[in-house]
Amino acid sequence: MDKILVVDDDLGIQKQLKWSFSGYEVIFAEDRTSAIAQLRRFEPKVVTLDLGLPPDPSNATEGLATLEEILALAPQTKVIVVTGNNDKKNALKAVNLGAYDFYQKPIDSDTIQILVSRAINLFNLELENRHLAEVAPSMDKIIGQSEGILAASRKAERIALTDISTLLLGESGTGKEVFARSIHEHSLRKDNAFVAINCASIPENLLESELFGYEKGAFTGASKTTPGKIETAQDGTLFLDEIGDMPIGLQAKMLRFLQERVIERVGGRTEIPVNIRVICATHRDIPAMVADQTFREDLFYRVGEISIIIPPLRERDNDVVLLAKTFLVQYNEEFKTKIKGFSDSAIKAMKQHKWPGNIRELQNKLKSAVIMAEGSHIQAEDLSLLLRDDGPIIDTLNLREVRELAESRAIRNAFLVAEHNMSKTAELLGVTRPTLYSLIEKYHLEDVKTGS
Numbered sequence: 319m320d321k322i323l324v325v326d327d328d329l330g331i332q333k334q335l336k337w338s339f340s341g342y343e344v345i346f347a348e349d350r351t352s353a354i355a356q357l358r359r360f361e362p363k364v365v366t367l368d369l370g371l372p373p374d375p376s377n378a379t380e381g382l383a384t385l386e387e388i389l390a391l392a393p394q395t396k397v398i399v400v401t402g403n404n405d406k407k408n409a410l411k412a413v414n415l416g417a418y419d420f421y422q423k424p425i426d427s428d429t430i431q432i433l434v435s436r437a438i439n440l441f442n443l444e445l446e447n448r449h450l451a452e453v454a455p456s457m458d459k460i461i462g463q464s465e466g467i468l469a470a471s472r473k474a475e476r477i478a479l480t481d482i483s484t485l486l487l488g489e490s491g492t493g494k495e496v497f498a499r500s501i502h503e504h505s506l507r508k509d510n511a512f513v514a515i516n517c518a519s520i521p522e523n524l525l526e527s528e529l530f531g532y533e534k535g536a537f538t539g540a541s542k543t544t545p546g547k548i549e550t551a552q553d554g555t556l557f558l559d560e561i562g563d564m565p566i567g568l569q570a571k572m573l574r575f576l577q578e579r580v581i582e583r584v585g586g587r588t589e590i591p592v593n594i595r596v597i598c599a600t601h602r603d604i605p606a607m608v609a610d611q612t613f614r615e616d617l618f619y620r621v622g623e624i625s626i627i628i629p630p631l632r633e634r635d636n637d638v639v640l641l642a643k644t645f646l647v648q649y650n651e652e653f654k655t656k657i658k659g660f661s662d663s664a665i666k667a668m669k670q671h672k673w674p675g676n677i678r679e680l681q682n683k684l685k686s687a688v689i690m691a692e693g694s695h696i697q698a699e700d701l702s703l704l705l706r707d708d709g710p711i712i713d714t715l716n717l718r719e720v721r722e723l724a725e726s727r728a729i730r731n732a733f734l735v736a737e738h739n740m741s742k743t744a745e746l747l748g749v750t751r752p753t754l755y756s757l758i759e760k761y762h763l764e765d766v767k768t769g770s
């Protein structure tokens with residue numbers, strides 16, 4: 319029940335208001351001290367405040383001071399000031415100080431009820447907006463509304479302005495690089511370089527010179543002095559992807575760089591100071607690697623001062639649909655296609671699929687679906703996805719709906735296996751062709767009907 323605090327020293331008015339506000343939990347206070355105490359204790363959404371409060375009920379000083387104190391403590395509170403009949407001056411003064419509205423005595427139950435109800439609505443709306451602002455982090459390139467992705471975005475946003483070493487943990491294709499870039503873009507280093515290097519994709523013997531650079535003549539083929547990735551990230555951010563794949567021999571050199579913030583090029587003897595932020599990522603279980611001594615414990619603590627878990631796509635609720643719709647717009651533009659959306663079967667199949675390759679897999683499947691789709695909507699089979707038969711039966715309305723769902727799925731799957739051949743589909747299902755056609759009609763299986 320919404321709470322209203324009535325601040326008035328007149329017992330008659332207290333009684334009248336209690337009666338007027340029968341749908342609310344009404345709390346009373348008769349002076350400034352008790353009003354503030356009740357405000358702290360009950361956090362009411364609305365306060366009706368008589369400006370003429372003791373010790374000097376004949377003027378508005380105490381009431382206005384109470385108003386100021388309420389708004390300083392809980393600025394979101396909607397305060398309706400109640401004034402004497404001819405006290406418009408103080409009423410306006412109160413509104414100027416931040417009161418939501420004013421009301422002149424004598425009290426009319428209907429009017430004050432409307433005022434209060436509007437104030438509560440506004441309070442709720444503002445509250446909802448504040449919540450939305452909290453959960454919609456400004457990491458705007460990261461698409462997703464699921465709890466896991468919002469939590470990761472919030473954490474990323476919080477650490478963006480610091481230089482703390484961050485370790486992004488997540489399966490391949492979950493968006494670790496997207497996160498690293500977003501952190502960089504929200505940091506004070508945003509106008510400087512963002513340099514990414516994937517430790518797993520560079521042969522072990524080249525990784526050191528790639529990272530640290532080399533001096534002319536350091537090894538055969540080193541015809542000129544070349545700065546490494548670390549140096550090119552000067553004043554910016556270095557993103558070390560797949561840090562778990564860094565050879566153990568190189569880890570010691572990496573640790574020294576992270577601790578002392580100086581590097582030496584391969585074959586060089588000069589120490590070069592570097593000022594960069596380091597973000598690392600891995601899909602590996604680093605603590606397990608530390609346990610079997612394939613990853614240095616001291617390096618693990620150094621790179622992972624804070625870690626952010628990026629959940630796999632299959633654990634992100636409806637994000638898969640949100641992402642698919644966003645990519646569809648992009649791909650329509652890229653491939654000059656006009657696909658309107660997804661069929662129900664495609665949406666279901668996308669939600670069922672486990673996405674071992676995460677967002678990268680979704681992008682690949684969608685790209686080919688956009689290019690290959692024949693109808694106006696992408697179907698499950700355009701995505702090369704099979705609908706499983708084990709849908710959430712408990713979500714269904716009744717046995718008839720369970721049967722319809724199961725039969726629709728079986729028909730679509732058979733249609734897919736039969737490579738869109740109707741006779742073969744009927745054969746696989748053990749029904750005649752006319753029966754198959756009537757089922758397709760009955761269950762409105764447009765995608766099967768049009769063969770798209």
Ligand SMILES: Nc1ncnc2c1ncn2[C@@H]1O[C@H](COP(=O)(O)OP(=O)(O)OP(=O)(O)O)[C@@H](O)[C@H]1O
Nearest residue numbers: 459460461462489490491492493494495496677678
């Ligand atoms: N939340 C997201 N919103 C929009 N696009 C995303 C999101 N997450 C990932 N992507 C896109 O998915 C693709 C894969 O993301 P990314 O390369 O960042 O993954 P990764 O975890 O670094 O992969 P790997 O570990 O294989 O390097 C990229 O094209 C990226 O733009």
